Amino acid sequence: MRAGVDVVLALCVVVLMTPQALATERWVPSQYPTIQSAIDACVDGDEVIVEPNTYTGDGNRDLDPNGKGITVRSTEPNDPNVVAATIIDCEGDAYNPHRGFLFHSDEDANSVVAGLTITNGRADYGGGIFCFESSPTITRCVITGNVAYTTMNLGLGGGVFLGGSDPKITHCTIGGNSAYQGGGICALGQVTIAHCTISQNVADDGGGLFCQGDSTLIMNCTIAGNSAGASGDHGEGGGIWCEDYSTLIMNCTITGNTASDYGEGGGIWITSVSSTIANSTVTANTSDRDGGGIYVADGGDPMAINCVLWGNTAAEHGHEIYLEHEASTITVLYSDVEGGPNAVYVCQQCALFGDPNTNIDADPLFVDPNGPDGDPNTWQDNDYHLSGGSPCINAGDPNGDYTGQTDIDGEPRVMLGRVDMGSDEYPGYTLTLKLKDPGPSVVEIEPNDPNWPAFAYPPGTELTLTAVPGGDKSFNKWKVWDAVDPNIITIDTNNPISIVMSADRKVKAVFKCGGGIEQAVPLLMVFGLLVVLGRRR
Numbered sequence: 229m230r231a232g233v234d235v236v237l238a239l240c241v242v243v244l245m246t247p248q249a250l251a252t253e254r255w256v257p258s259q260y261p262t263i264q265s266a267i268d269a270c271v272d273g274d275e276v277i278v279e280p281n282t283y284t285g286d287g288n289r290d291l292d293p294n295g296k297g298i299t300v301r302s303t304e305p306n307d308p309n310v311v312a313a314t315i316i317d318c319e320g321d322a323y324n325p326h327r328g329f330l331f332h333s334d335e336d337a338n339s340v341v342a343g344l345t346i347t348n349g350r351a352d353y354g355g356g357i358f359c360f361e362s363s364p365t366i367t368r369c370v371i372t373g374n375v376a377y378t379t380m381n382l383g384l385g386g387g388v389f390l391g392g393s394d395p396k397i398t399h400c401t402i403g404g405n406s407a408y409q410g411g412g413i414c415a416l417g418q419v420t421i422a423h424c425t426i427s428q429n430v431a432d433d434g435g436g437l438f439c440q441g442d443s444t445l446i447m448n449c450t451i452a453g454n455s456a457g458a459s460g461d462h463g464e465g466g467g468i469w470c471e472d473y474s475t476l477i478m479n480c481t482i483t484g485n486t487a488s489d490y491g492e493g494g495g496i497w498i499t500s501v502s503s504t505i506a507n508s509t510v511t512a513n514t515s516d517r518d519g520g521g522i523y524v525a526d527g528g529d530p531m532a533i534n535c536v537l538w539g540n541t542a543a544e545h546g547h548e549i550y551l552e553h554e555a556s557t558i559t560v561l562y563s564d565v566e567g568g569p570n571a572v573y574v575c576q577q578c579a580l581f582g583d584p585n586t587n588i589d590a591d592p593l594f595v596d597p598n599g600p601d602g603d604p605n606t607w608q609d610n611d612y613h614l615s616g617g618s619p620c621i622n623a624g625d626p627n628g629d630y631t632g633q634t635d636i637d638g639e640p641r642v643m644l645g646r647v648d649m650g651s652d653e654y655p656g657y658t659l660t661l662k663l664k665d666p667g668p669s670v671v672e673i674e675p676n677d678p679n680w681p682a683f684a685y686p687p688g689t690e691l692t693l694t695a696v697p698g699g700d701k702s703f704n705k706w707k708v709w710d711a712v713d714p715n716i717i718t719i720d721t722n723n724p725i726s727i728v729m730s731a732d733r734k735v736k737a738v739f740k741c742g743g744g745i746e747q748a749v750p751l752l753m754v755f756g757l758l759v760v761l762g763r764r765r
Contacts, residue, residue: 253277262287263300263316272297278344279303280313289318289326289349293364297338300329305343305368312345312370320350320375327351327374331362337396339364349374352382353414354389355405361392368399376407376414381459383407384438385414386429396420406430409469410438411454417441421449423638428453432461433497434469435485444472448479448636452607456497457488457516464523465497466513475503481636481651482508484607487515492550493523494540498530499556507534507624507633507641509612509650511597512604515542518573519550527555534624535563536592536650537571539604546573553577562586562625564649586625592650593618613652616687616730620649644686656685657729661693662736668698669739685729693735694724701739709734
């Protein structure tokens with residue numbers, strides 16, 4: 229028995245000595261005077277918790293995890309108010325450059341920065357955050373007002389510089405930064421940028437994002453109000469500049485970006501090989517010269533699928549798409565392109581590919597593309613969700629694999645049986661059906677397509693509702709709530725009845741017992757299921 233006890237004790241010691249068990253929270257400034265002093269005291273698995281305050285000076289900037297797998301975070305990264313109140317002010321300038329964080333010691337995904345505001349950084353690479361040959365996770369941060377410039381007017385990544393390995397930036401707001409290339413982010417290598425808002429950044433090339441390397445993934449991002457051409461020298465890529473292999477831009481809204489000073493590619497400038505722009509909305513971007521929406525250069529061959537390209541403008545050629553010389557091509561499938569092929573400028577030796585039968589040229593019917601102020605150029609209040617009746621609903625590629633994908637709002641990518649065009653997936657109208665009967669009575673719905681999750685129906689769908697009494701029950705009446713005014717209820721004793729899904733609808737089927745008395749206990753059933761859903765809009 230003694231040997232068994234020794235084994236148990238040894239196992240306990242092993243468990244107690246794991247990094248997770250020894251993880252320590254180190255609070256700044258309650259326990260440590262500076263953020264770096266807390267980092268220096270950490271071992272793998274520890275957390276540095278930065279209390280709301282503005283942190284300046286040495287020890288609170290140029291922060292270096294030194295290869296440790298630790299988390300540096302605010303007290304509540306999910307609370308925007310806490311993030312806004314937890315500020316690393318780098319106080320950098322041209323003569324005294326400083327940035328927020330420096331990752332250069334092979335950090336991996338266990339090295340995390342979360343829920344901090346990083347501002348006033350200045351450096352040659354990565355004014356706010358510099359990452360080289362490391363793969364940290366940067367999440368729920370605000371990176372604003374940072375600069376990447378050298379004395380030669382160069383500089384990469386005003387907000388963030390990512391070079392090599394596989395870093396990830398998620399759920400961040402990156403705005404108001406500037407650089408020579410990549411005003412918001414400069415990504416060189418295999419990088420994932422997801423669920424971010426990249427806005428109002430400025431650069432010569434790649435106002436919002438500059439990517440060059442291999443397998444960059446940009447997904448579920450809003451890239452808006454950025455500009456290229458900062459120094460007056462031929463801006464390229466107001467929103468995104470991309471010279472990459474196998475870039476994937478998906479589920480993004482790219483709007484209000486500008487390529488100025490005889491610029492090219494208001495929304496996207498791309499020369500990538502084997503790259504794809506999928507389920508994205510590219511709208512209201514402008515170029516001083518060519519390619520208001522997308523500019524394909526130097527032999528690039530991207531594919532645009534399930535996209536909306538609408539309302540982009542170019543001063544000279546190609547409002548929606550411009551194909552430069554040197555054998556540039558683009559394949560457009562299942563997309564809504566304003567002006568159709570006539571909005572695509574094709575230079576000699578270039579080619580526009582795609583099955584025209586899958587593409588459309590029709591107003592996508594955005595909810596409010598001009599916003600409450602009536603100005604399409606102020607992107608902040610514009611609403612590019614699809615409204616009911618949009619031709620982009622259920623018009624995307626029916627053969628694609630959308631497993632696990634979400635739209636720009638984080639909602640399921642396919643909601644009405646077939647994918648939509650653009651960054652938004654329209655949820656359809658929902659039916660709330662109640663039965664007043666505790667027994668086995670049901671209501672049959674036609675059409676009742678099992679491919680429509682949770683019975684969300686396309687606008688204009690006509691439904692036939694048939695009440696089927698069970699046991700000793702008999703049908704009594706329908707109560708139908710008005711589609712426009714929910715205070716109006718219509719009583720209908722016909723069976724079956726038809727309703728048109730012109731809005732969310734509410735219907736109650738009332739059954740009665742053999743004695744003719746309505747049952748008082750509600751039973752909610754549609755083939756055994758209740759259909760009660762909330763809609764986003």
